[in-house]
Amino acid sequence: MPSFPPPPPQSPPPAPPHPPADGLLSAARRNLREFGQALSRPSHPPTPLLAGAPKWWQRLLPYAVVLALVAVLIPVTIVVLNHQYGLNGGTAGALAVAQAAPLLMLAHRPLQAWWIIFPAQILGAIVLFGQSGTQHNAWPWTPPGQIGYLFLLLALGLREQRRTLVAVWLATGTAGLVLYVVHPERGTDNSLLLLILGAVVLVIGATVRERGEARRRLAEQETISEAERAQRTLLEERTRIARELHDVVAHHMSVITVQADSAPYRLGGLPDEVQEEFASIAASARESLGEMRRLLTVLRSEGTEGERAPQPGLDRVQQLVEATVRAGLPAELSLPAGLTGLPPLVDLSAYRIVQEALANVVRHAPGARTRVSVASDGTHLTVLVVNDPPQRTGSSLAPLETTGTGHGLVGMRERVRLTGGTLDTGPLPDGGFRVAARLPLPPASAPSVSSVPPLNPEDS
Template sequence: MPASPAGPPPADGLLSAARRNLRELAHGLSHASHPPTPSFADSPRRWLRLMPYAVVLALAAIFIPVTIQVLANDYGVPGGLAGALAVGQAAPLLMLAHRPLQAWWIVFAADIVGALVILGQPDHAGTIWPWPPPVMVGYLFVLLALGLRESRRTAIGVWLVTGTVGLVLHLAASSRSDGSALLLFILGGLVLVIGAVVRERGDVQRRLVEQETISEAERAQRTLLEERTRIARELHDVVAHHMSVITVQADSAPYRVGGLSEEAQAEFASIAAGARESLAEMRRLLSVLRSDGSRGELAPQPGLDRVQQLVEATVRAGLPAELSLASDVREALERGGVPQAVDLSAYRIVQEALANVVRHAPGARTQVSVTARDGNLTVLVVNDSAQRPGSPLETSGTGHGLVGMRERVRLTGGTLDTGPLPDGGFRVAARLPLPPNRPPSSSATPEEQ
């Protein structure tokens, strides 16, 4: 049996939807959608925080006397009653800075009472009913504050209530009505739309700023993790070299050193087995760290002996750079007094510092100095301000290169000092600790000595 075509929605479904929408509108009119905090409350500038209060104070100071004068002179309302109506219609403007919805309730009720009071007065030629000009202008300011602060549902509810009450007053006294109710309904809708557009644009910009902040934090964290992974790979190469030496020495000890007891030979065999196991574990870990399958990272890691080549390559790239490698550093490198972690970290710091100069200060004269004094290896890279005409390759830095420098310095237990110079240049100073000089062991073989 074929299915019957779908008929119109049941009447109770339409009624329930209408009741639900009416409940939502009523909830929007009775519950503010924002906390009672004024605009610009979080601004660091004091004058911006005080500006909403100054604006509403000026509005109240202007509209209260103007409303009293218009009601008393143009509509013939007695002075005391005109003053009370003016206070009810204009004094709540002071609440627009933090409670615009509550201010609307008071102002709108006072405007309705004012319209009824004016209706009881003799008709004066040239007057506007039901909304006198000061009432209409002040009400538009209220609607603007609502559009800037409240939700779209609340704005629609306020707009519909305004139009409904204006229509009722027009039907109740059509002879006195001159179209101000319709004019306020149209202008009020435009003001609410403008306020809502400005508010939603501000919300979008605020969310974009928050997202950019989160993205920048994520990029910094990702850069930090990538640099730590790179350091871990390089540290593996450093440690693996020494572990391999230990393994070879432990395996060859029974052949190089005569007269070893069986216990000593077993001990050397145990040391060699432990070293091989550690190397195997490190290789498994390295296979995870090198998940990109790159083979270039398996090459020997650079050190201070290649800083001269690095500086020469930078000079060929158009950066006037000079290197000062102290003689004590050369001696320490020759006798193996610079640990591989320190050697590699010093090279990477110089490499990153020169790369930053190329990116941010093209053509700047740069001085690279490496010294070894007081048990520390000091790496100093100082550049002048950019000399090459034109804009730099990068107008703003993220600081990710400095993050890598700090990680390497922290790995070796040293200190890092970076910052701009008064002449527009930049300074990078790293101090990496060196092990104390140890005299050769008396038990070492002549070849080792």
């Protein structure tokens, strides 16, 4: 058999790369890169400080402050550099302008101003290396330059984020430390003093800025809460509309059903086609009642547009009772003639209570004699609807419904609760039902809206 050469030895798989051992250096480089980005990119748009103030003088205040600051610091810096540090007038003027003039940018671009002032301060310290006056004066930061730099840090604290502020503070401390190490014998070192004062100023500015941001966020949250309250009010209004729909449509549809069912018995000698038509009307009305109930459930959560017709009141109770009588329900009404000037809410609530009570009698107690009474003692309006047991003398007088949804009684209670009154409902011992509402009226000394005289005869 032919022999085959042995396979070459396989080299071991390459070992996975070791994690870098200089983790501290990598973290330091990453932090330096982040600090560099913080110093190179402002964290706010170039909008002026106090741009959103309500008054014009408040919006101009930052410009007035920086203008006054620059107008004071430039000549003071020239005098100090010339007389105390021994610089000639030209050099002192150039350094003064470089260190103080960029302060005009504090109102809208403080970080860009720092990029000009900070190198100018370092350049000024280097220029003072060979001056004899430096031996007995503050160094590396001159007193005017130190004051201007603190104002610059305050403006940064009011505008920039914490990372930028920390980067500026570290850069300031590093520059002071390097200058001290290079020339430790030069004058009275004030780099540590500037570092401490700068930290205090930055903390104050950052605190004021964060407090303002917290107030803005709180205002935004209050705006959101106001929108939520408006949405809740809208849902409550939709619930009211659903209740109005139930009060109005259910009543009229019930009356139509009763009229259509009782027409063949009330009107003798009707042809078969007419009786079938009445039966079809009654069936359609019952189906509409069922659809209305399902729509009512949707309206209580989804809502619809409000009605635009004027709200009814007690002046229409007579029409309501007459319509109920025409539907075959014997009803009596007791209503004082001089009952006017009621508050709109009480007037509407009284009408709806009577309407719902009569609709319940039509649906659940057909043919029952009903008594409606409305009275007032000056302090309260009393609405009373009492019906006898249902009259079961024919198939046409069978109850339209054996069970209810309870929306009618809920609507009554809600209306009475809104007026601050009381409601008493329940069955009577003889099999009837009683609805009694007691609604408070305002004192007689407080005229209602309806009692206000018109502005001119044409308005009446």
